[in-house]
Amino acid sequence: MAPPRNRRPGFSRRAQYSLFAGYVVAVAGSLVGAVLLALSTLDPVAFAALRASVAEVSTPLSSGLAGVGRGIGAIPGGIGSYFAVHDQNAALRKQLAAQHALFLRARSLSYENRRLLALLQVRERISEPVVTARLVSSSASSTRRVAVLNAGSWQGVASGQPVRGPEGLIGRVLEAGPNSARVLLLSDPESVVPVRRTRDGVPALATGRGDGLIDVKSVASATTDFAPGDVFVTSGTGGIYPPDVPVVRVLRRGRDAAIARAFTQADTVDYALVQRAFMPPAPPIPVPAPQPKATATPRPPKKKP
Amino acid sequence: MRQARGPFDEVPDQSFRRFVPAITVAIGSALTLWPMVASFPVLPPFGLLMLLGWRLTKPESLRIWAPLPLGFFDDLLSGQPLGNAMLFWTLCLFMIDLIDQRIVYRDFWQDWLIAAGAIAFCLLLGRLVASPIGAHVDTGLMLQIAVSILLFPLVVRLCTLLGDDEEEM
Numbered sequence: 356m357a358p359p360r361n362r363r364p365g366f367s368r369r370a371q372y373s374l375f376a377g378y379v380v381a382v383a384g385s386l387v388g389a390v391l392l393a394l395s396t397l398d399p400v401a402f403a404a405l406r407a408s409v410a411e412v413s414t415p416l417s418s419g420l421a422g423v424g425r426g427i428g429a430i431p432g433g434i435g436s437y438f439a440v441h442d443q444n445a446a447l448r449k450q451l452a453a454q455h456a457l458f459l460r461a462r463s464l465s466y467e468n469r470r471l472l473a474l475l476q477v478r479e480r481i482s483e484p485v486v487t488a489r490l491v492s493s494s495a496s497s498t499r500r501v502a503v504l505n506a507g508s509w510q511g512v513a514s515g516q517p518v519r520g521p522e523g524l525i526g527r528v529l530e531a532g533p534n535s536a537r538v539l540l541l542s543d544p545e546s547v548v549p550v551r552r553t554r555d556g557v558p559a560l561a562t563g564r565g566d567g568l569i570d571v572k573s574v575a576s577a578t579t580d581f582a583p584g585d586v587f588v589t590s591g592t593g594g595i596y597p598p599d600v601p602v603v604r605v606l607r608r609g610r611d612a613a614i615a616r617a618f619t620q621a622d623t624v625d626y627a628l629v630q631r632a633f634m635p636p637a638p639p640i641p642v643p644a645p646q647p648k649a650t651a652t653p654r655p656p657k658k659k660p
Numbered sequence: 661m662r663q664a665r666g667p668f669d670e671v672p673d674q675s676f677r678r679f680v681p682a683i684t685v686a687i688g689s690a691l692t693l694w695p696m697v698a699s700f701p702v703l704p705p706f707g708l709l710m711l712l713g714w715r716l717t718k719p720e721s722l723r724i725w726a727p728l729p730l731g732f733f734d735d736l737l738s739g740q741p742l743g744n745a746m747l748f749w750t751l752c753l754f755m756i757d758l759i760d761q762r763i764v765y766r767d768f769w770q771d772w773l774i775a776a777g778a779i780a781f782c783l784l785l786g787r788l789v790a791s792p793i794g795a796h797v798d799t800g801l802m803l804q805i806a807v808s809i810l811l812f813p814l815v816v817r818l819c820t821l822l823g824d825d826e827e828e829m
Contacts, residue, residue, distance in 0.1 A: 377723050377724045377725050378724055380724075380725040380728070381724045381725040381727075381728065381750055381753070381754070384725055384728035384746065384750060385728070385746065385747050385750040385751065385754075387728075387743075387746070388728070388731065388743040388744075388746030388747035388750065389743065389747050390743070391742050391743030391746065392741055392742070392743030392744055392746075392747055392789060393743075394742075394743070395741035395742040395743060396741055396789060399741065401742075402742045405736055405742070406736050406742075409733075409736040409737060413690070413693045413737065416693055417693045417694070417695045418695070420693075420694065420695045421695030424695060490697050491695055492692065492693050492694065492695055492696065492697075493692075493696065493697040493698050493739075494692060494698075494738060494739025494740075495692050495694070495696060495698040495701065495702055495703035496691075496692055496701060496702075496703040496704065496705045496706075496738055496804075497692075497701060497738050497739040497740050497786070497790060498701050498786070498787045498790050498791040498795070498797040498800070498801060499739045499740065499790050499791060500698075500699070501739045502697050537739075540697075540699075542699055544791045544792050544794075544795030544796075544797065545791075545792065563795075564795065564796040564797075565700070565791055565795035565796050565797035565800075566699075566700045566796045566797060566799065566800055567699030567700050568796075620699065621697040621699075622697055
């Protein structure tokens with residue numbers, strides 16, 4: 356089929372002009388697009404307000420869809436557990452009896468631990484939770500790894516706060532809208548988390564790779580060997596992430612750098628806990644208010660020293 | 661069943677139909693709202709696919725400036741930096757306009773080839789703009805490009821269905 360010759364719409368001046376104006380608008384608009392692209396590359400949070408306003412509308416939609424998906428996903432498990440309930444009951448009774456002794460011992464240990472801690476006057480800085488919400492969608496078609504959280508500044512979420520799941524760290528809040536927030540996941544190529552090894556406290560940086568895995572790079576002065584199974588937790592350096600949150604487990608042996616997998620694979624099923632930044636940045640130094648104009652108010656009499 | 665329109669009947673109101681292409685492109689962009697937290701780029705850029713599908717099957721269905729608002733909407737949802745789709749989608753339509761001048765009579769395979777080039781162009785440039793060069797996203801990106809190119813015939817099918825529906829009225 357021959358395409359319509361839309362370059363020459365006929366003898367109508369109006370049609371010709373509107374076609375020409377269309378091209379002018381398209382060229383000008385693409386230049387505007389290039390400028391916007393440059394601006395948002397230089398300052399990634401420049402257009403946070405625009406994105407937040409769209410997310411306000413889209414987040415309830417994703418959240419509702421996720422709820423439907425969870426409901427449907429729970430049906431097979433519900434049926435299965437209905438039939439297995441007798442066997443499970445017997446097995447659980449047996450397990451309970453077996454663990455009673457262990458429980459008593461744990462209770463005495465816990466009591467002893469509390470006493471020893473009180474003796475040591477350990478003062479732990481516990482970062483308080485802000486809100487618990489679900490991740491509802493993500494940038495699935497982009498090479499960035501950003502998820503949308505179903506809570507925003509009305510619930511107390513602010514940019515820079517750490518987000519963790521039940522098993523470990525998820526990421527941190529990038530931009531917060533009134534009722535939704537964008538979370539930079541650990542696996543994003545621009546996410547860097549200061550961590551340390553649980554075994555011996557070797558400091559390292561966990562950098563996202565972009566393919567779901569995470570690079571752990573040693574920052575210690577001596578060469579460090581990473582073995583598979585090494586567990587890294589946040590070190591608290593930098594003041595964003597609270598210390599001792601599990602982050603990654605190393606997959607392959609490496610020297611000074613190794614590939615690791617995050618403990619929490621972010622999912623729409625689990626809850627995400629937003630916490631306050633471990634050490635929030637100091638408030639800005641107050642700028643002295645500008646003096647009112649002399650014409651508006653009479654100048655106060657000057658005192659000579 | 662719809663009554664066939666006689667030769668002297670009034671033309672039905674088509675004001676809504678004019679917006680069907682734009683609306684389907686916007687719906688394609690909004691598919692990233694699907695509740696799923698991906699760990700690598702899994703979702704093909706459906707907004708771009710719909711745009712190319714409409715432009716290549718029915719060239720007059722979208723104005724030359726249409727990718728500006730549509731790309732703006734896509735940028736707000738996709739997580740790419742703002743201006744990414746606005747710029748690259750418009751460049752794609754300019755290139756297709758140029759190709760229209762050279763190859764007037766095209767078959768479907770040539771259209772598919774053009775769409776493949778446009779998809780690869782947009783996704784590769786989007787990756788360069790959004791993620792640092794050292795990021796290990798290229799394998800996922802190649803897969804995403806391949807899947808998007810293979811999905812293009814389906815999208816063309818969808819556009820033809822919607823477009824035929826439009827002409828029947």
